[in-house]
Amino acid sequence: MSDSLNHKDKLTIAVVGSGPSGFYATEALLKNFPNTSVNIIEKLPVPFGLVRFGVAPDHPKLKQVIMVYNRIAENPNVNFFGNVELDKDITIEELQRTHHAVILCYGARSDRDLNIPGTSLKGYHSAREFVAWYNGDPEAQHHKFDFSHKNAVIIGQGNVAADVCRILTKSVDELKKTDITTQAIEQLSESKIRNIHIIGRRGPAQAKFSSKEIRELGELSNCSNFIEQQSYVIDDIDKNQLSAPAFADIAKCVSIFKDFGYKKDSKKQHSIEYKFLLSPIKICGDSKIESITFMRNRLTDNRKAEPTGDTITIDCGLCFSSIGYRGQAINNIPFDDVKGTIINDKGRVINKQGTVITGLYTSGWIKRGPSGIIGTNRADSVETIETLVKDIETLKQKTIEENAFINILKAKKCRYISYEDWKKIDDIEIKNGSIIGKSREKITDIDKMLSIANK
Amino acid sequence: MAHIVTNKCQRCRFTHCVEVCPVACFHGDEERLYIDADTCIDCSACIEVCPVRAIYDQYDMPEEYQTCIAINSKALDFPVIDTKHEPLPTAMERKKELGY
Ligand SMILES: Cc1cc2nc3c(=O)[nH]c(=O)nc-3n(C[C@H](O)[C@H](O)[C@H](O)COP(=O)(O)OP(=O)(O)OC[C@H]3O[C@@H](n4cnc5c(N)ncnc54)[C@H](O)[C@@H]3O)c2cc1C
Numbered sequence: 001m002s003d004s005l006n007h008k009d010k011l012t013i014a015v016v017g018s019g020p021s022g023f024y025a026t027e028a029l030l031k032n033f034p035n036t037s038v039n040i041i042e043k044l045p046v047p048f049g050l051v052r053f054g055v056a057p058d059h060p061k062l063k064q065v066i067m068v069y070n071r072i073a074e075n076p077n078v079n080f081f082g083n084v085e086l087d088k089d090i091t092i093e094e095l096q097r098t099h100h101a102v103i104l105c106y107g108a109r110s111d112r113d114l115n116i117p118g119t120s121l122k123g124y125h126s127a128r129e130f131v132a133w134y135n136g137d138p139e140a141q142h143h144k145f146d147f148s149h150k151n152a153v154i155i156g157q158g159n160v161a162a163d164v165c166r167i168l169t170k171s172v173d174e175l176k177k178t179d180i181t182t183q184a185i186e187q188l189s190e191s192k193i194r195n196i197h198i199i200g201r202r203g204p205a206q207a208k209f210s211s212k213e214i215r216e217l218g219e220l221s222n223c224s225n226f227i228e229q230q231s232y233v234i235d236d237i238d239k240n241q242l243s244a245p246a247f248a249d250i251a252k253c254v255s256i257f258k259d260f261g262y263k264k265d266s267k268k269q270h271s272i273e274y275k276f277l278l279s280p281i282k283i284c285g286d287s288k289i290e291s292i293t294f295m296r297n298r299l300t301d302n303r304k305a306e307p308t309g310d311t312i313t314i315d316c317g318l319c320f321s322s323i324g325y326r327g328q329a330i331n332n333i334p335f336d337d338v339k340g341t342i343i344n345d346k347g348r349v350i351n352k353q354g355t356v357i358t359g360l361y362t363s364g365w366i367k368r369g370p371s372g373i374i375g376t377n378r379a380d381s382v383e384t385i386e387t388l389v390k391d392i393e394t395l396k397q398k399t400i401e402e403n404a405f406i407n408i409l410k411a412k413k414c415r416y417i418s419y420e421d422w423k424k425i426d427d428i429e430i431k432n433g434s435i436i437g438k439s440r441e442k443i444t445d446i447d448k449m450l451s452i453a454n455k
Numbered sequence: 456m457a458h459i460v461t462n463k464c465q466r467c468r469f470t471h472c473v474e475v476c477p478v479a480c481f482h483g484d485e486e487r488l489y490i491d492a493d494t495c496i497d498c499s500a501c502i503e504v505c506p507v508r509a510i511y512d513q514y515d516m517p518e519e520y521q522t523c524i525a526i527n528s529k530a531l532d533f534p535v536i537d538t539k540h541e542p543l544p545t546a547m548e549r550k551k552e553l554g555y
Contacts, residue, residue, distance in 0.1 A: 020477065031538075064496050065477045212499060212512065245508060245555060252515070375475035375500030382474055382539075 011036045012400055014095050016086050017105035018042040019049020020374045021364020023069045024381035025103045030075060032389050038078045039099070039405055043085035044138065045417040045449040046425060047073070049107055051374065052442075053137040056163040057178035058170065060439060065374055073419045081409070082417030083450065087330045089414050096359060098405035100395045101388060104333065104342055104349070104362040105381075108325040108370040112340070114155065118283025118292075119321075122146065127160050127322035134167055134184035136442030138449075141183075146288070147191035149317020153292055155280055156322030157200035158208035162217055164320055168193055169223045169270040179433065179440040196272045197314055201297065201305050203231075203276050204257050205238035211252035218256060223272060224265035227257055231276040237301060278312065279305060283319065291315045325370035333360070341369050347384025348391070359395055361388055421453035428452055456513040457492035458501065459527050461520040463509035463553060464488055467546040470539045472501035472510060479537040482530040489530035507553045 013029060015022045018040050026038045046052065048066060055062050073080055084090060086106065095102045111126040118124065123146050132140030152168065154161045167175070172189045200207050204227075218225050234242075234254065242251040257274065264271050278294040285291070293313045297305035327342070329335035334343040334351040342362045343350055349360040363384040364377045372380070388395070409416055425443060432441040443449050460472075464487040472488065473481045480494035481501075490510075501510050511520065543549075 024477075061496050062498055065498075068478050210499065211515075215514075248508065249503070373498055373500050375477040375498055378477055379471075379474040379504075 011100045011395065012098070012405070013038050014099040014102045014405070015040045015105055016095070016102065017049060017107055017364070017366075018047035018069075018080065018082070019105065019107050019364060019377075020051060020065070020069075021107070021367070021377040021381050022049070022103075022105035023072050024378040025105055025361075025363050025385060026078060027072050027378075028382050028385035029103075029388075030072075030077065032385060033392075034077070036077060040073075040078065040080045041084050041086060041090070041095070042080065042082045043088070043106075045083040045446060045453065046422060047080065047082065047419075053132050053135045054160075055135075055374075056131075056166065057135065057180035058166060058175065060178065062374065063179075078419075080417070080419040080422065082422060083446075084409065084414060084416050089412065090408065092330065092332050092360075094408055095405075098400060098408060099359075100398050100400060101359045101361060101391075103384065103388075104330075104360070104366060105364045106327075106330070106366050108327040108340065108365040110326045110328050110340075111321070112324040112326045114280060114321045114323065116280050116282055118285070118289070121283055121285045121289040122287055123149075123285070123289035123317055124283055124319050124321070127154065127156070127164050127320040128325055130164060130167075130320055131160065134180050134188075136179075136181045136444045138444050138446045141444050145187070146318055147187065147193055150192055150194045151314070151316040152193045152196050152318040152320070153314055153316045154196060154198045154320045154322055155292075156208075156324070157198060157274070158322060158324075159210055159213045161198055161320075161322040162209055162213035164322060165196055165198060165217055165272055166220065168196060169220055169272065171222065174221075177438055179438060179442060181442055181444060182436070182438075183444075193318065194270055196270070197316070198272055198274055199278050199280070199294065200274070200276045201279050202303065203233050203235075203238065203299055204254050204274075205234055205242055205247075205250060206299075206303060207250070207253060207274075207276070209253050211249050211256060214253050214256045217272060218260065220270070222268050223270040224268040225260040225272050225274070226264045227260050227262055228273060228275040229262040231278065231296070232257070232262075232274075233277065233299075235299070237299075237303070277305065279307070281311070284313075289317065289319055292319060325365070327366045327370065339369055342366055345387075347380075347387045358391075359398070415450060415454075417450070417453050424455065425449050425452050456497070457495040457527075458490050458497060458499065459511050459513050459516055459520065459523050460488050460490050461509050461511060461516070461523045462487075462526070463507050464505075465549065466543055467507060467549040468540065468543045469506045469546060470536065470542070471504040471506065473536045474539045475500040475504055476537065479535055480530075481536050482533040483536040484533045488536060489527045489533060491530040492527065507550055507555050
């Protein structure tokens with residue numbers, strides 16, 4: 001395939017978003033067409049998306065994936081344009097006009113709504129806001145979290161909820177060498193939170209944790225993990241499912257839950273209590289959150305939650321809803337409002353009637369929804385680029401003026417950040433971290449990032 | 456601790472794993488795949504996609520596969536495999552044999 005284009009019909013392709021899916025789309029493009037020039041457009045001055053602003057600071061090994069992204073970025077045909085936001089600094093029409101194809105990999109930067117009364121009370125947040133805050137996302141630094149009450153509730157039983165649990169229960173000593181922001185460490189060190197309730201809508205066999213994340217919670221040095229006995233139900237349908245190979249990891253989770261047992265070890269400073277089969281119906285309080293009322297559920301035969309009519313109320317001063325990130329629509333790009341994804345067929349963007357939008361593609365969380373880990377996005381981007389390869393003859397028909405894209409940015413006086421600029425920021429972050437014994441101290445202010453790049 | 460391709464990976468080479476590996480840590484010969492432990496970042500993406508569940512996190516790998524750790528340490532003797540290939544002709548038969 002790599003010989004199908006010669007120099008004179010060199011393609012210029014835009015990739016929007018520099019998270020995993022954007023980098024893997026770039027990798028797959030260059031594998032197929034080594035001469036392609038790829039412009040990666042990223043709204044922040046810094047790359048890597050949720051690898052930087054999602055993946056937990058105490059999981060440094062995963063962040064080594066950045067070395068792979070550095071290698072991709074070092075290809076002379078790849079140009080990074082940080083600090084350029086699609087739909088703000090540049091429109092989709094401008095990108096389409098200046099590129100043979102545009103691949104939308106801009107991820108999911110909003111939240112699925114809980115849709116119950118009380119979510120405007122102080123003390124209610126999405127887990128995404130908290131994660132982005134402790135990971136130094138410039139757009140999340142304004143959030144104020146109240147750690148003064150001993151009880152916190154996390155609604156949702158997936159890996160993001162598990163990350164939040166670890167950050168809330170680990171000691172300063174356990175976090176101080178990571179790249180969590182110093183501001184977060186300082187505030188967390190004053191935290192009075194002792195008991196975390198982690199709530200699932202369905203049963204233990206439907207929890208979304210990976211066994212590894214649960215195991216890690218079980219290994220926390222100063223934290224007692226236990227199960228609410230009343231809601232721990234594994235029925236025959238569950239048992240049957242759990243024996244299937246596809247459920248191997250969930251079966252592992254269930255066996256870890258069993259090992260946790262029903263009793264709290266009160267010698268430990270913190271506790272995490274797993275409660276199942278509960279749906280929140282109301283968050284209560286005057287101006288601040290004081291408690292949350294839940295409906296107890298039972299499961300139907302096809303494993304849907306249905307209300308039993310019994311309720312339970314949990315006192316707390318802080319609540320994180322961790323029921324999923326959500327993708328956002330961008331002007332003039334066909335969007336599925338229910339799923340929060342760009343409408344597409346194997347990566348080819350199509351409109352609501354199913355008509356293909358020539359030259360527009362998508363990959364990653366904004367293509368398939370906010371699930372799957374870093375590597376999932378690689379296979380996903382491979383699929384999208386396989387689709388693009390099929391369309392290549394059509395894409396080549398378009399004539400594009402040289403430097404058309406950069407000229408638009410220049411005309412708009414947009415201060416874009418190159419990969420070399422980012423490396424300057426990267427160096428300073430590592431240096432600032434090493435002074436205080438941390439792997440990195442992230443810069444959380446966009447103006448500061450830009451001023452380092454300008455030096 | 457890294458992830459290990461056990462001897463279940465033999466005569467099938469489905470290679471679903473290499474496509475989801477974010478760091479290209481798989482190497483392979485004609486018969487099977489190996490993980491380069493120094494490159495693997497323990498993300499576990501490969502575990503679920505393997506049609507014969509041949510890959511384990513070393514942490515919860517059954518005793519019987521302990522010898523596979525040494526076998527994987529030869530990974531660098533073989534080329535990196537980072538794109539999906541057609542499975543071997545014996546793949547479906549092998550999958551059945553393993554009970555999947
Ligand atoms: C809290 C959390 C923890 C996680 N932990 C793990 C883990 O331990 N292991 C693992 O393998 N996976 C983990 N993941 C999953 C992993 O982070 C995702 O699968 C992956 O980041 C999704 O990649 P993406 O490229 O689709 O989106 P993203 O990573 O979100 O990248 C999207 C990029 O697009 C940019 N962008 C957004 N809008 C625009 C715009 N308008 N113009 C230009 N650019 C834009 C964003 O700034 C961002 O850089 C975790 C996710 C979360 C949320």
